[in-house]
Amino acid sequence: xxxxxxxIIAGTDSEQPDVAAATxxxxxxxxxxxxxxxxxxxxxLEAVAAEIEADKDAIIPEAVRESGLPEGRITGEVGRTTGQxxxxxxxxRQGDHLGVRIDPALPDRAPLPRADIRQRMVPLGPVAVFxxxxxxxxxxTAGGDTASAxxxxxxxxxxxxxxxxxxxxxxxxxxxxxxxxSGLPAGTFSFVLGGIETGxxxxxxxxxxAVGFTGSRGGGLALVRAAAERDVPIPVYAEMSSINPVVVxxxxxxxxxxxxxxxxxxxxxxxxxxxxxxxGLLFLPSGERGxxxxxxxxxxxxxxxxxxxxxxxIADAYASGTASLRxxxxxxxxGEGSAAGExxxxxxxxxxxxxxxxxxxxxxxxxxxxxxxxxxxxxxxxSLLPRLEALEGQxxxxxxxxxxxVEDASALLPVLELKAGRVLFNGWPTGVEVxxxxxxxxxxxxxxxxxxxxxxxxxxxxxxxxxxxxxxxAALLPAAVRDDNPWGLRRRLDGTLEA
Amino acid sequence: xxxxxxxIIAGTDSEQPDVAAATxxxxxxxxxxxxxxxxxxxxxLEAVAAEIEADKDAIIPEAVRESGLPEGRITGEVGRTTGQxxxxxxxxRQGDHLGVRIDPALPDRAPLPRADIRQRMVPLGPVAVFxxxxxxxxxxTAGGDTASAxxxxxxxxxxxxxxxxxxxxxxxxxxxxxxxxSGLPAGTFSFVLGGIETGxxxxxxxxxxAVGFTGSRGGGLALVRAAAERDVPIPVYAEMSSINPVVVxxxxxxxxxxxxxxxxxxxxxxxxxxxxxxxGLLFLPSGERGxxxxxxxxxxxxxxxxxxxxxxxIADAYASGTASLRxxxxxxxxGEGSAAGExxxxxxxxxxxxxxxxxxxxxxxxxxxxxxxxxxxxxxxxSLLPRLEALEGQxxxxxxxxxxxVEDASALLPVLELKAGRVLFNGWPTGVEVxxxxxxxxxxxxxxxxxxxxxxxxxxxxxxxxxxxxxxxAALLPAAVRDDNPWGLRRRLDGTLEA
Numbered sequence: 001x002x003x004x005x006x007x008i009i010a011g012t013d014s015e016q017p018d019v020a021a022a023t024x025x026x027x028x029x030x031x032x033x034x035x036x037x038x039x040x041x042x043x044x045l046e047a048v049a050a051e052i053e054a055d056k057d058a059i060i061p062e063a064v065r066e067s068g069l070p071e072g073r074i075t076g077e078v079g080r081t082t083g084q085x086x087x088x089x090x091x092x093r094q095g096d097h098l099g100v101r102i103d104p105a106l107p108d109r110a111p112l113p114r115a116d117i118r119q120r121m122v123p124l125g126p127v128a129v130f131x132x133x134x135x136x137x138x139x140x141t142a143g144g145d146t147a148s149a150x151x152x153x154x155x156x157x158x159x160x161x162x163x164x165x166x167x168x169x170x171x172x173x174x175x176x177x178x179x180x181x182s183g184l185p186a187g188t189f190s191f192v193l194g195g196i197e198t199g200x201x202x203x204x205x206x207x208x209x210a211v212g213f214t215g216s217r218g219g220g221l222a223l224v225r226a227a228a229e230r231d232v233p234i235p236v237y238a239e240m241s242s243i244n245p246v247v248v249x250x251x252x253x254x255x256x257x258x259x260x261x262x263x264x265x266x267x268x269x270x271x272x273x274x275x276x277x278x279x280g281l282l283f284l285p286s287g288e289r290g291x292x293x294x295x296x297x298x299x300x301x302x303x304x305x306x307x308x309x310x311x312x313x314i315a316d317a318y319a320s321g322t323a324s325l326r327x328x329x330x331x332x333x334x335g336e337g338s339a340a341g342e343x344x345x346x347x348x349x350x351x352x353x354x355x356x357x358x359x360x361x362x363x364x365x366x367x368x369x370x371x372x373x374x375x376x377x378x379x380x381x382x383s384l385l386p387r388l389e390a391l392e393g394q395x396x397x398x399x400x401x402x403x404x405x406v407e408d409a410s411a412l413l414p415v416l417e418l419k420a421g422r423v424l425f426n427g428w429p430t431g432v433e434v435x436x437x438x439x440x441x442x443x444x445x446x447x448x449x450x451x452x453x454x455x456x457x458x459x460x461x462x463x464x465x466x467x468x469x470x471x472x473x474a475a476l477l478p479a480a481v482r483d484d485n486p487w488g489l490r491r492r493l494d495g496t497l498e499a
Numbered sequence: 500x501x502x503x504x505x506x507i508i509a510g511t512d513s514e515q516p517d518v519a520a521a522t523x524x525x526x527x528x529x530x531x532x533x534x535x536x537x538x539x540x541x542x543x544l545e546a547v548a549a550e551i552e553a554d555k556d557a558i559i560p561e562a563v564r565e566s567g568l569p570e571g572r573i574t575g576e577v578g579r580t581t582g583q584x585x586x587x588x589x590x591x592r593q594g595d596h597l598g599v600r601i602d603p604a605l606p607d608r609a610p611l612p613r614a615d616i617r618q619r620m621v622p623l624g625p626v627a628v629f630x631x632x633x634x635x636x637x638x639x640t641a642g643g644d645t646a647s648a649x650x651x652x653x654x655x656x657x658x659x660x661x662x663x664x665x666x667x668x669x670x671x672x673x674x675x676x677x678x679x680x681s682g683l684p685a686g687t688f689s690f691v692l693g694g695i696e697t698g699x700x701x702x703x704x705x706x707x708x709a710v711g712f713t714g715s716r717g718g719g720l721a722l723v724r725a726a727a728e729r730d731v732p733i734p735v736y737a738e739m740s741s742i743n744p745v746v747v748x749x750x751x752x753x754x755x756x757x758x759x760x761x762x763x764x765x766x767x768x769x770x771x772x773x774x775x776x777x778x779g780l781l782f783l784p785s786g787e788r789g790x791x792x793x794x795x796x797x798x799x800x801x802x803x804x805x806x807x808x809x810x811x812x813i814a815d816a817y818a819s820g821t822a823s824l825r826x827x828x829x830x831x832x833x834g835e836g837s838a839a840g841e842x843x844x845x846x847x848x849x850x851x852x853x854x855x856x857x858x859x860x861x862x863x864x865x866x867x868x869x870x871x872x873x874x875x876x877x878x879x880x881x882s883l884l885p886r887l888e889a890l891e892g893q894x895x896x897x898x899x900x901x902x903x904x905v906e907d908a909s910a911l912l913p914v915l916e917l918k919a920g921r922v923l924f925n926g927w928p929t930g931v932e933v934x935x936x937x938x939x940x941x942x943x944x945x946x947x948x949x950x951x952x953x954x955x956x957x958x959x960x961x962x963x964x965x966x967x968x969x970x971x972x973a974a975l976l977p978a979a980v981r982d983d984n985p986w987g988l989r990r991r992l993d994g995t996l997e998a
Contacts, residue, residue: 031913096996101936101957115926119936119957122916124949228727232892232943235950393731401972409975414530417621417966417977424969427614436994437600437618439967444731450623450964451734457994458600458618458965465949466957467916468938470923473900476908478916490996495935495956497595497989499998 019157019198023207025187026126026155033188034123034153037479038487040182042089045150047178049082049089052142052171059170063136066164068308068343073271077137084144084434088151091457097121097152098480099466101492115471118481121464123153124235125209128202130223132214133310134274136164141171141191144434144455145212145237150189152463154209157190159199163311168193200226203236210235210463214276214454217241217367217445224448237462238448239440241367242395243280243374244429245388245419247412249381251402252426253289260400261296264373265304267428269337269347272307273371274314276440277396277429280367283384286377294375297349298335304371305337306344314369315343321368325350328363334375347371354378357387365391381408385415393443393450394420396429421446421453518656518697522706524686525625525654532687533622533652536978537986539681541588544650546677548581548588551641551670558669562635565663567807567842572770576636583643583933587650590956596620596651597979598965600991614970617980620963622652623734624708627701629722631713632809633773635663640670640690643933643954644711644736649688651962653708656689658698662810667692699725702735709734709962713775713953716740716866716944723947736961737947738939740866741894742779743928744887744918746911748880750901751925752788759899760795763872764803766927768836768846771806772870773813775939776895776928779866782883785876793874796848797834803870804836805843813868814842820867824849827862833874846870853877856886864890880907884914892942892949893919895928920945920952 036044052059056078063074091097098120105116127149131140138144141158149156160168172191179188192198203211203226211227211234213220220238227236252260267279284290309315322345325331334349352374356364364374378384388397397416401409409425416423421442432440438456441447447454452462469481479486490498535543551558555577562573590596598620605613626648630639637643640657648655659667671690678687691697702710702725710726710733712719719737726735751759766778783789808814821844824830833848851873855863863873877883887896896919900908908924915922920941931939937955940946946953951961968980978985989997 035913090994094994096991099957103932103934103936112930114932114934115923117932117934117936119938125917224732233723233947235948403972403974406972406974409972413971413975413977414534417968418624421965422967422969423971424614425971425975427970431611433602433613433616433969435602435613435616436991437602437616437967439618439965441965443964448732449734453965453967458598465942466920466938466940466952468921468936468952469916470921470932471926472912472922472924473902473905473908475902475905476912476924478912492595492935495589495593497996 019192019201019205022157022190022192023126023202023205025190026157027187027207029155029185029187030125032185033155036153038092038095041151041153042093044178044182044184045085045089045092045147047182048142048175049085051174051178052078052082055170055174059167062170063164063167066167067136067310069271074137077135080138080434081142084138084147085142087434087457088147088460091460092151095487095489097460097464098489100480100489102481103494118469118477119466120478120480122467124463124465125154126207127154127156127463128208128211129156129158130199130213130215131158131161131168133161133163133314136161136167137171139214140164141168142175144459145214148459149212149463151460154463155188157192157202157208159202160191160193162195165193199223203227204230206230206232208234211237212454213238215240216369220448235462236448237452237454239276239454240445240447242276242442242446243365243367244277244394244396244398245391246279246282246398246400247384248282248284248293249399249401249405249408250285250289251405252400253285253293254402257289257292258296261293262300263428265297265300265349267430268349268373269301269304269371270430272309273347274310274369275430277432279398279429280373281364282373282375283378283387284375286379290377294334294351297375301335301337301347301349303337304347306340306346308341308344309370312343315345318345318368318370318372321370322348322372324363325368325372325374328356330356345370349373349375351375354387357390381411385411388412388415388419391419393446395440395442395446396420396422396424398424398427398429400426419443421450518691518700518704521656521689521691522625522701522704524689525656526686526706528654528684528686529624531684532654535652537591537594540650540652541592543677543681543683544584544588544591544646546681547641547674548584550673550677551577551581554669554673558666561669562663562666565666566635566809568770573636576634579637579933580641583637584641584646586933586956587646587959590959591650594986594988596959596963597988599979599988601980602993617968617976618965619977619979621966623962623964624653625706626653626655626962627707627710628655628657629698629712629714630657630660630667632660632662632813635660635666636670638713639663640667641674643958644713647958648711648962650959653962654687656691656701656707658701659690659692661694664692698722702726703729705729705731707733710736711953712737714739715868719947734961735947736951736953738775738953739944739946741775741941741945742864742866743776743893743895743897744890745778745781745897745899746883747781747783747792748898748900748904748907749784749788750904751899752784752792753901756788756791757795760792761799762927764796764799764848766929767848767872768800768803768870769929771808772846773809773868774929776931778897778928779872780863781872781874782877782886783874785878789876793833793850796874800834800836800846800848802836803846805839805845807840807843808869811842814844817844817867817869817871820869821847821871823862824867824871824873827855829855844869848872848874850874853886856889880910884910887911887914887918890918892945894939894941894945895919895921895923897923897926897928899925918942920949
C-alpha cells in the first residue's frame with residue numbers, strides 16, 4: 001500500500017514525500033480548527049471514531065498481520081481507540097479543560113482600580129505524534145496522543161510507525177474521511193511514513209509546537225535532543241521506559257502463594273511482555289514463603305510459551321537484554337519457558353542479588369522490553385526503602401499487601417508516589433484503564449515530562465497554554481470567557497469555581 | 500552583611516558557602532513539608548507574610564538603598580509580596596490545585612471490572628528560585644516563584660540576586676523565622692548568595708526538581724542549557740524577554756492624541772522602563788493623526804528625565820542597546836529626554852521603518868531593557884498582520900481601539916493571543932495584577948515554557964505533577980483522595996466536578 005519511503009495523507013489521497021508539506025498544511029488549518037465550537041470539535045472526534053469502526057473489517061486483519069498480535073487483542077484495541085476518542089469528545093463538550101477564570105473589574109478599588117481580566121486555555125499549535133509499535137491502534141495513528149491533541153484544538157501530524165505502516169495508513173484514511181465530512185481543513189490531520197530521519201525532520205520543523213511519543217528510551221531521548229536543538233524549544237511528551245517495580249509484602253505471602261506467583265507470571269508474559277507497564281522487577285521477602293513464591297513463579301514461567309514479538313528488532317533487543325542478565329555474576333535463572341519460533345523467545349524469570357541495584361550498573365534496572373522478570377529478595381522494609389529510592393522514575397509501582405502489612409505499606413507509599421505516576425495495590429500494572437483519574441506518566445525516564453499523562457482525560461492539558469484577556473471589549477471576547485457564557489462553562493470567578 | 504561570595508541561611512544564622520548543603524537540606528525537609536495539611540501550609544505562608552511585614556522598617560530602606568528605586572515603589576512592593584503569599588495561602592486552603600479525580604471501582608463491568616482509581620497532584624521536589632533585579636521583593640527572595648513553589652509543597656532554595664544581596668538576606672531571615680515558628684524543617688527554605696557559577700551549580704544539582712527564574716534572555720537561556728545537560732531533565736520556568744507590542748488602531752487616534760501619547764511615554768518611562776512588560780514596540784497608523792501622536796510622544800519623552808537604573812550593568816546594556824538602534828540606517832530619534840546622572844540615562848523614542856521587522860535582523864526586535872521605545876508605522880491591518888505574526892513570543896500584546904475599530908481588532912486578536920500570554924485593550928502593559936486570571940507568561944522567548952504563568956494563582960501548577968492511586972486500601976489513601984474528604988475538596992467524580 002505504501003511503497004514510498006514517505007507519504008502524506010492530507011485531505012486527498014495524493015502522496016507527497018514531504019514533511020514540510022504536512023506541517024505547512026497543519027499551520028494553514030490551525031486557525032479554522034481551533035475556532036471550532038465544543039460541539040463541532042466533539043462531533044468531529046466522534047466522526048473519527050465512527051469512520052474507524054466503519055472500516056474495522058479492513059483495519060483489524062491488517063493490524064493482526066503487521067503486528068502478529070491476536071485478533072481478539074486487536075479487536076479490543078479498536079474499542080479502546082474509539083472509546084478514547086469518544087471520551088475526549090465528552091471532555092471537549094463539557095469544557096472544564098478550557099480552565100476559564102474571570103477576575104471582574106474593580107473600578108473603585110484603592111489605590112488603583114483593577115482591570116477586568118479573563119483567562120482561558122488556547123491550543124499550542126500543530127502537534128507531531130509518534131505512535132508505538134506495541135499498540136498499533138490505541139497508542140498509534142488515532143491513539144491517545146492524537147485524540148488529546150485534536151481535542152485541545154491542535155492539528156496533528158502523525159509519523160506512522162514502520163512496524164505497521166498499512167494499518168496506520170488505513171486509520172489515517174479513516175481520520176481523513178472524518179476531516180472531510182466535518183468540513184474541516186485538510187491539514188487538520190496528516191500522516192507521514194518514514195524512518196528516523198523523517199521523525200527528526202518533523203520534530204525540528206519550526207511549525208511543530210509540541211510532540212507526543214510512545215516508544216523506547218533511545219527513540220524518545222533522540223526526539224528530546226532534536227527538540228532541544230531547535231531555535232524555539234517545544235514540549236516533548238515522550239513515554240519511554242519503565243521496569244514497574246512490584247513489592248510483595250510478607251502478609252501477601254500468607255495466602256495462596258502459587259496463585260500469586262501465577263498471576264505475576266501472567267502479567268509478565270501477557271502480550272509477550274510487550275507493555276510499558278510490564279512488571280520487570282519484583283521485590284520478594286526472604287524466608288520460606290518467599291522461597292515458595294519463587295519456586296511457583298519458576299514453575300509457572302517454565303510452563304509458558306513464547307509468543308511472536310512485534311518486530312524482529314524487538315526480538316533481537318530482548319535476546320540481547322536477557323543475554324546480558326544471564327551473563328551477570330550473581331544472577332540466576334529461576335525458570336524459563338519455551339521459545340515458539342525465531343521471534344517468539346522464551347519468557348524467563350531471574351533472581352538477582354540486591355547489591356546489583358546499589359552499584360552504578362544498569363544491568364538489572366534497564367528495561368528489557370519483553371517477558372523477562374527480575375526478582376530481588378529483601379529482609380525488611382527498612383532495607384528495601386533505599387533500594388526503591390535509588391530506582392529511576394517509573395510509570396507504575398505496585399504493592400501486594402494485606403491488612404497486617406499496613407505499617408510497612410504506609411512506609412512504602414510516600415516513596416513510591418514520588419517514584420511513579422501510578423501506585424497500585426494487590427493487582428498487576430499491565431492494563432491501563434482509560435478514564436479521568438488515570439495517570440500513565442511518571443518521573444524521568446518513565447517520561448520526559450512528569451507533569452502529564454498520556455492516557456486518560458488529563459492528557460488534553462499537555463497541548464494548551466493559558467492566555468489572559470484584560471479589558472477586552474465584550475464584542476471581541478472569545479466565547480469561552482464571555483459574560484453570557486454561551487457554552488455553559490463552569491468558571492472560576494475571583495478564585496472560586498461556580499457551583 | 501554578606502561578605503562571603505556564598506552564604507546559606509537554612510534554619511540557623513550560620514553561613515556556609517555550600518549549594519549542596521542547601522539542596523541536601525531541602526531534600527531532607529521535603530517529606531515533612533509536603534505532608535503538611537492545607538491549614539498548616541497556609542498558616543506558614545501567612546507567617547512568612549507576617550514576618551516580612553514585621554521587619555519592613557529594616558527591609559524597605561535596604562531595598563531602596565540597593566535598588567535605587569523610590570521608597571513609595573518599594574513600600575508598594577512589600578504589599579504586593581505579602582499579598583501574593585496570602586493569596587497562595589487561600590489557594591492552598593481551598594485546595595482546587597490538588598486536582599482530585601476519583602473514578603470509582605466498577606466491579607460488575609463487562610468484559611473486565613474497573614479498579615478504583617484516584618488522582619491527586621503531588622509536589623515535584625526542591626525548587627531553585629532566581630530572583631529578578633527589578634523587583635527586589637515581589638519577584639525575588641519571597642516573590643511569586645517562591646510563594647507558589649512553597650504553596651505547592653516544594654522546599655525552596657533561592658539564589659539571591661547580586662544587585663540586592665542585603666535585602667535578600669533580610670527577607671530570607673524573615674522566611675527562616677517563619678519556618679522556625681511553624682515548626683517546619685530548616686531546609687524548607689534556604690538562601691544562597693553567589694554569582695553565575697553558583698546559579699549553574701544549583702540548577703545542575705541532582706536534588707533540584709524545578710527552576711523558577713525571572714531575568715534576562717541570556718541568563719535564562721544559560722539556566723535552560725544547564726538543565727538540559729543534567730542526567731535527569733527538569734522543568735525550567737524562565738521569564739526572560741519581551742518587547743510587548745502595542746497596536747494603535749485608527750479609531751484610537753480620533754480622541755485626544757496628546758493624552759494617548761503621554762500615557763504611552765508614561766508607561767515607557769515608568770521605573771526607568773525596567774519592567775518585563777515595558778512597551779518596547781508600538782505600531783502606529785500612517786497619516787496625519789499618527790503624525791500628531793508621534794509628535795506628541797516626542798514632546799512627552801523630551802520632557803522626561805532619566806532615573807537611576809538598578810545596576811551599572813543594566814545601564815551599560817541600555818547604552819549599548821540604544822546605540823545600536825541609533826546607529827541603524829533608517830531609524831530616527833523621535834524625541835529624547837535628559838539623563839540624570841551616569842546610571843540614569845535619557846529615555847528615548849525612535850521611529851523605525853517596517854522593513855526592519857521583516858529582515859533577519861534583531862536590531863528592532865531584541866529587548867532593550869529600559870526606557871527606549873520604537874514606533875513603526877503601518878498603512879492598514881492587512882499589512883500589519885504579517886509583521887505581528889513574524890514577531891517572537893511576548894508576555895503581552897496591547898491594542899488601542901474604539902468601537903469603530905471592531906473589524907480590525909477582530910482580525911488582530913487571534914494573532915495576538917497566539918503570540919502573547921496576555922492581550923489587553925486600551926491600557927498599557929506595565930502593571931501586572933496579582934490575581935486568579937492573570938497570565939504573566941507567553942511563548943518563547945517571553946518564557947521558556949509557555950504552559951504556565953509566573954504571576955497569579957495558576958503559578959502553583961508549575962510545581963506539581965499528577966499521581967494515580969489504584970485500589971489503594973482506604974486506610975492508606977492520602978487525605979486528599981479519601982472517601983470521607985477530610986479537607987472538603989471539590990473532586991471530579993467519574994469526570995464530573997462535584998457541585
